[in-house]
Amino acid sequence: MALRTLVSRKTLRTSSLGLRGLQTFSLPDLPYDYGALEPAISGEIMQLHHQKHHQTYVTNFNKAIEQLDGAASKGDASTIVKLQSAIKFNGGGHVNHSIFWKNLAPVREGGGEPPKGSLGWAIDNHFGSLDALVQKINAEGAALQGSGWVWLGVDKELKHLVVETTANQDPLVTKGPNLVPLLGIDVWEHAYYLQYKNVRPDYLKNIWKVINWKYAGEVYEKECP
Numbered sequence: 001m002a003l004r005t006l007v008s009r010k011t012l013r014t015s016s017l018g019l020r021g022l023q024t025f026s027l028p029d030l031p032y033d034y035g036a037l038e039p040a041i042s043g044e045i046m047q048l049h050h051q052k053h054h055q056t057y058v059t060n061f062n063k064a065i066e067q068l069d070g071a072a073s074k075g076d077a078s079t080i081v082k083l084q085s086a087i088k089f090n091g092g093g094h095v096n097h098s099i100f101w102k103n104l105a106p107v108r109e110g111g112g113e114p115p116k117g118s119l120g121w122a123i124d125n126h127f128g129s130l131d132a133l134v135q136k137i138n139a140e141g142a143a144l145q146g147s148g149w150v151w152l153g154v155d156k157e158l159k160h161l162v163v164e165t166t167a168n169q170d171p172l173v174t175k176g177p178n179l180v181p182l183l184g185i186d187v188w189e190h191a192y193y194l195q196y197k198n199v200r201p202d203y204l205k206n207i208w209k210v211i212n213w214k215y216a217g218e219v220y221e222k223e224c225p
Contacts, residue, residue: 022069024062027055028098036106040209042195050101053190057093057169064090092169096149099184105212115213119182119220122154126161136163138204141187152183152216156223180223182216 030050035043064086071079105111114130115123127133133152140163141150148167155162157178164175172181185207192203 022066024065025058025094027051027058028101030101032104032106032109036109037104037111037210040206041104041192045192045194048194049097049186049191054094054097057090057097060086061090061094089169092171092174095171096169096184096186099181100186102215103183103185103212104207104210105214107210110214111210111212112208113213115217117217117221118224119213119217122161122220122224133163134208137185138201140165141185141204142201144187147188150185150187151181153179153181154220154223156180159224180219182219183211183213 027050030046033043034046034050037043037046064083068080068083068087070076071083114120120130123130123133127136137150137152144150144165144167146167148165148170149172151162151164151166151172153162153164153172153175154160155176155178161182162179164172164179166172166174172179172184185204187200187204189198192200196203
């Protein structure tokens with residue numbers, strides 16, 4: 001049986017003042033078992049990453065939203081400003097990880113299969129080949145100092161593919177309002193340390209075996225019809 005969190009829907013509850021609905025967020029379910037990505041990513045890593053790390057972002061994001069709601073109702077400007085960093089960090093962690101789980105798939109379900117259709121053509125046009133794109137993402141991900149993410153995104157206005165890195169839990173949109181993430185790889189140590197120790201390049205090399213290009217292609221076709 002899959003050891004997965006069963007709650008996947010956003011829940012709606014009423015704020016303490018009862019004046020408006022206060023929407024909170026819940027941990028999304030995974031579409032595969034924790035061990036389904038082995039040997040590229042161990043089941044132990046996936047379980048800890050999902051149940052502990054992502055859950056912590058969700059919990060703290062909801063807490064910050066509640067505090068923001070209370071501060072706004074009181075007109076407490078200083079607290080509102082103070083909460084922005086917690087909302088950005090934990091909200092970003094929730095957004096980024098929700099994308100990350102969709103970017104992965106077991107090999108038996110298409111993980112690692114190269115992109116097809118319009119995204120495949122766009123990658124060849126922008127980077128020369130899929131191999132060239134993978135090398136670029138791996139190089140930028142390995143070189144990122146500290147914790148963060150490496151992204152393949154598309155500028156939905158220019159219809160141009162980009163590779164970007166973001167620090168900590170900053171989502172891709174912080175690098176440009178028109179950027180939509182197609183693929184995000186978590187390069188925080190919690191994403192790989194139990195299996196790969198401090199050798200981040202090995203993690204980046206092996207994660208391509210379970211990348212879900214089908215999902216990335218669907219997002220690309222939606223944003224660049």
